[in-house]
Amino acid sequence: TRSIDLAVVAGDGIGTEVVEQGLAVLEAAVAGSDVKVTTTEFDLGARRWHATGETLTDADLESVRRHDAILLGAIGDPSVPSGVLERGLLLKLRFSLDHYVNLRPAKLYDGVTSPLAAPGDVDFVVVREGTEGPYVGNGGALRIGTPHEIATEVSVNTAFGVERVVRDAFARAQARPRKHLTLVHKHNVLVHAGHLWRRTVEAVNAEFPDVTTDYLHVDAATIFLTTNPSRFDVIVTDNLFGDILTDQAAAITGGIGLAASANINPDRTAPSMFEPVHGSAPDIAGQGKADPTATVLSVSLLLEHLGLTDESKRVEAAVAADLAERSSLPPGGRVRTTAEVGRELAARVAG
């Protein structure tokens, strides 16, 4: 038997609802095999912060670290000042556990309606850098609240940090049929960081000679994501550009309810973390309206990361079949609840 110790951070809002279904599908995927999943739930998020003032203590972090992987629902609540949980919990997890590859697949599944009239065959992945860039919190404000206020957020890009994520992106591109990598940045304006990224892509390309590359400024990339998304295979970009582009990528492939992500520590010095791209959606929390599909696809990424490739494929196939069937239902039909979607996906996975 192989045992998987999973840390579960359901978090806020719809996080708890979608994680419950993600776990049910995970259970179904390993049922009958020699894999046993043990879960530890972590009380982190808005409730904990209100009760104790804590976001993520050293003890929490040490405990999370002892697991094989993390499944996260969503973090954030309007009752908590903006940035407290985002920085103190979510980003702290990503940074402390060295999740330098923030992997966000964008695939338009059969039967899913894109807002684009002619999206074509959309199937690309964004490798978003996860530990540097403008997210590091390197900045400050002077003369706050005065007309002379100065606010800075300095983007940090290190040769070490850029090279390791670029190398990971090349490896992913090499493993895909089209073997193409697009660097997205803005080196005509952000010359310091931009040229570091460009030089790094050029240098690492020598290790992956069969991978073709091109470059797009981020503004142009948003145009192509709308006009010709099928041109993309693997995109590598910094933390903030990647944040923005992956929301757009989700929008063109059926919406944020379907978008999965993996915060990966490729060196495996700490557990990787799997989470839907969407947030806590407080407006629909507790109503059973959230689509658990993004979480279930994140579970598929989790299984793949743990080397459970067949299980991962079965979960993705269940989602693909469910999405294909949704499109054949008569319009205006009853929308399934979070639990119903989860139950049907789990049943498909169980076969």
Ligand code: IPM
């Ligand atoms: C995401 C989110 C986070 C991010 C926020 C909540 C800190 O938007 O996972 O994309 O910016 O990375």
Ligand code: MN
């Ligand atoms: Mn985002």
